[in-house]
Amino acid sequence: MKDFRIEREARGAIQFVRLSGSLDMYSFPRLETQLNALFQQAQYRIILDCADLDYIGSAGLGALIGFAKQAREHQGDVKLLRVPERILKIIELLGFTKVLQVFPDEAAALAAFGSS
Amino acid sequence: MIEANIKGILVCPAQDSLFVRVVGRGTFQNSRPLRSYLQEALNQGIVRFVIDLGACQGMDSTFLGVLAGLGLRLRQMKGGGVQIVNAAPRNLDLLQTLGLDRLLEVSSTAAPAGPGQPMPPANAFQLLSESDVEALTRPLDRDETADLMLEAHENLQKADGRNAQKFQDLTQMLRAGVQRRQEKAKGQP
Numbered sequence: 464m465k466d467f468r469i470e471r472e473a474r475g476a477i478q479f480v481r482l483s484g485s486l487d488m489y490s491f492p493r494l495e496t497q498l499n500a501l502f503q504q505a506q507y508r509i510i511l512d513c514a515d516l517d518y519i520g521s522a523g524l525g526a527l528i529g530f531a532k533q534a535r536e537h538q539g540d541v542k543l544l545r546v547p548e549r550i551l552k553i554i555e556l557l558g559f560t561k562v563l564q565v566f567p568d569e570a571a572a573l574a575a576f577g578s579s
Numbered sequence: 580m581i582e583a584n585i586k587g588i589l590v591c592p593a594q595d596s597l598f599v600r601v602v603g604r605g606t607f608q609n610s611r612p613l614r615s616y617l618q619e620a621l622n623q624g625i626v627r628f629v630i631d632l633g634a635c636q637g638m639d640s641t642f643l644g645v646l647a648g649l650g651l652r653l654r655q656m657k658g659g660g661v662q663i664v665n666a667a668p669r670n671l672d673l674l675q676t677l678g679l680d681r682l683l684e685v686s687s688t689a690a691p692a693g694p695g696q697p698m699p700p701a702n703a704f705q706l707l708s709e710s711d712v713e714a715l716t717r718p719l720d721r722d723e724t725a726d727l728m729l730e731a732h733e734n735l736q737k738a739d740g741r742n743a744q745k746f747q748d749l750t751q752m753l754r755a756g757v758q759r760r761q762e763k764a765k766g767q768p
Contacts, residue, residue: 487637488673520639521607521728525749532748553608556721557728558756 465517469497477508477576483515491523498530498541507539510572514545524554528562540564544572587711588613589704592620593696596627600704602634607641608712608719611727614645616707621652626659629691629698633665640746643677644731647738650682660684662691664698678739722760729753 467490470481478501486494501509511527513519531541543565546554554560566572586603597620599613617628628649632638646661653659661683666674671687674680684692691698709715732750735742 485637488640488643488676489637489669518604520637520641521732522640522746522749525640525732525746525752528752529748556719556724557753558721558725559752562752 467493469494471497473506476506477510477573478506479510479512481512481515483517485518486516486523487518487520488522491520491526494523495526502533502537505537507534507537508576509534509539509541510544510569510576511541512544512569513547513550516547516550519550519553524557524559524563528559531563540576542566542572542575544569585706585711586713588616588707590616590707591699591704592625593699593703595625596629596696597625598629598631598696598699598704600631600634600701601638604636604712605638605642606712607639607724607728607731608715609707609710610642610645610731611719611723612707612709613642614648614727617645617649621649626653626656627695628653628659628661630661630663631665631689631698632663632667632670633689635667635670638670638673640677640735640749641728641731643673643679644734645727647677647679647682648731648734650679651734651737654682662686664691665689677735677742677745679735682738725753725756729757 465484467484467486468482472479480497482494484490498509527541534540543563545567546565551565554563554565564575566575588605588609589600589602591598630646650661653661663674663683663685666685666687671685674683674685679685686692689698729750732746732753735746
């Protein structure tokens with residue numbers, strides 16, 4: 464099991480947050496802290512790059528929904544990028560794609576922000 | 580006999596006790612067979628449950644909610660109990676964070692406490708069908724999974740009121756889905 468890691472990079476008005484390892488109940492508070500810190504800085508346009516994520520738990524998914532809703536209240540969003548197939552299947556199975564937007568590539572995710 | 584590299588939920592009933600070993604992760608993907616098996620054990624009069632987390636690499640909130648449901652049921656029945664043994668610091672922390680250490684008897688030692696059957700040897704356990712998430716033979720059903728997740732998170736909230744806020748976004752989303760489904764069913768002839 465890989466350790467959970469977060470890397471942040473600002474690209475203009477959009478914050479890229481790269482996630483790797485397992486996003487479980489144990490590691491989720493670290494992401495929560497990062498997202499809360501961004502919100503406090505009025506950064507509500509966030510792309511979570513999940514390419515190296517190997518697991519996400521049910522509570523983590525639920526909390527991401529909360530963050531996405533919160534960001535939308537401020538004309539932003541939390542969008543998911545390059546979600547591995549096995550995690551994407553879970554998100555789709557639970558019907559969470561109604562709230563969490565998932566993009567296969569960076570250009571599509573950026574374009575979605577551009578048009579919002 | 581269980582192979583050394585097997586992953587999933589292993590069970591071993593012994594008289595009035597049920598021993599469960601979680602090997603790998605306990606997640607919403609293998610919570611359903613566990614929930615069914617626990618329910619069946621309760622129906623057969625088993626009231627002592629020992630859950631060994633020695634080989635457990637982590638648990639998600641749905642899995643923990645299923646364990647909470649068992650604890651709540653036994654508390655209601657005013658008999659028996661759930662002992663969690665071999666809880667490594669990480670799993671112990673999770674159980675404490677969700678307040679489950681007040682509902683379940685949690686220990687980081689290997690042996691179950693008190694009277695009753697001792698922990699059976701590893702080769703006495705059988706793999707619970709559909710509990711190895713890497714080798715599921717049928718895809719998870721969306722509605723069943725959503726119902727299970729909702730029930731599990733409601734259990735967590737019943738076990739400790741502080742969990743309501745932690746999982747409010749998830750439970751809201753799941754409840755909305757259940758409601759939509761019920762309305763759709765009503766609308767059908």
